[in-house]
Amino acid sequence: MQNPTVLASGFLGTNFPIMQRVFEEGAGAITLKSIGPEERNGHANPTVLEWGHGIINAVGLPSPGFQNMDEEWEQLSKRKFPLIASIYGANIDEFATVAKNVALHKPDAIEANISCPNTKEHGQTFGTSNEASQTVIKTVKREIGEIPLIAKLTPQAPNIGEIAAGCEKAGADAICAVNTVAGMCIDIDARKPILHNKFGGISGPAIKPVGIKCVYQIYENVKIPILGMGGISNGRDAIEYIQAGATALGIGSATYYQGIGVFKKVCREMQEWMKENNVKSLEEIKGVAHG
Numbered sequence: 001m002q003n004p005t006v007l008a009s010g011f012l013g014t015n016f017p018i019m020q021r022v023f024e025e026g027a028g029a030i031t032l033k034s035i036g037p038e039e040r041n042g043h044a045n046p047t048v049l050e051w052g053h054g055i056i057n058a059v060g061l062p063s064p065g066f067q068n069m070d071e072e073w074e075q076l077s078k079r080k081f082p083l084i085a086s087i088y089g090a091n092i093d094e095f096a097t098v099a100k101n102v103a104l105h106k107p108d109a110i111e112a113n114i115s116c117p118n119t120k121e122h123g124q125t126f127g128t129s130n131e132a133s134q135t136v137i138k139t140v141k142r143e144i145g146e147i148p149l150i151a152k153l154t155p156q157a158p159n160i161g162e163i164a165a166g167c168e169k170a171g172a173d174a175i176c177a178v179n180t181v182a183g184m185c186i187d188i189d190a191r192k193p194i195l196h197n198k199f200g201g202i203s204g205p206a207i208k209p210v211g212i213k214c215v216y217q218i219y220e221n222v223k224i225p226i227l228g229m230g231g232i233s234n235g236r237d238a239i240e241y242i243q244a245g246a247t248a249l250g251i252g253s254a255t256y257y258q259g260i261g262v263f264k265k266v267c268r269e270m271q272e273w274m275k276e277n278n279v280k281s282l283e284e285i286k287g288v289a290h291g
């Protein structure tokens with residue numbers, strides 16, 4: 001990676017020329033929009049809302065399905081950037097099928113999005129159950145062989161440190177935290193929920209303290225690297241995640257607020273902070289907030 005920033009899944013990661021541009025504009029790696037077991041439209045509009053301190057979305061995992069991506073993979077085979085393919089499934093078998101098929105295209109890493117609902121696990125989401133998350137990670141790891149596996153966790157987990165440790169034990173090579181935080185907005189004049197799905201996931205500046213707390217807890221429980229995300233908008237936010245224990249930094253919502261120049265801007269501001277504070281490498285300050 002040319003730097004520690006990563007385009008988060010769900011933002012601009014659907015079309016090769018745009019991904020290429022995001023890389024040229026400074027992202028260290030690109031994550032694809034999560035790929036599922038079949039074609040899926042996602043939820044009806046409205047699906048995304050900027051509400052003042054962040055974004056709330058309920059796009060509902062729209063996906064062409066792994067079977068319908070040959071053209072994209074053909075283009076992606078010519079990529080010059082590190083590519084993380086995000087995958088989801090509603091049960092273990094679906095995760096296994098998607099993982100196996102996506103692995104054939106040799107992305108540089110596979111991220112298992114284990115925070116989607118509708119699982120066989122008594123309706124719980126995978127990412128909030130230690131047992132279910134370990135089963136998914138073990139299964140996906142078996143299917144993808146040598147390709148590094150990232151477990152993407154939800155901040156809704158009752159003890160994210162324990163879930164992360166379970167994922168590490170099950171074969172994850174890295175942890176990504178966090179996915180969005182559940183929320184809701186109501187239009188008081190219409191007297192109705194704004195999102196068609198009623199509930200959605202919050203991202204952007206409002207969730208930065210949630211992400212920091214999760215990365216801090218995960219760092220105390222695992223040895224594998226952490227891809228920290230949630231509300232990173234500037235160099236100081238990025239340094240805060242590194243001090244909590246992150247090795248790499250995901251950026252999503254800030255591309256909506258600031259455009260794709262945000263990757264270069266975050267890197268420049270990190271370097272300025274390091275210079276001012278006489279810090280030679282990020283390794284020097286990784287996890288320092290743990291004392």
Ligand SMILES: Cc1cc2nc3c(=O)[nH]c(=O)nc-3n(C[C@H](O)[C@H](O)[C@H](O)COP(=O)(O)O)c2cc1C
Binds near residue numbers: 059086202203207
């Ligand atoms: C519109 C939208 C779509 C998203 N789609 C995905 C997705 O497909 N898979 C996934 O793992 N995370 C998805 N996310 C979550 C982001 O990858 C990221 O974890 C979250 O937005 C926090 O980072 P941020 O505050 O920098 O945006 C999505 C977020 C938004 C706002």
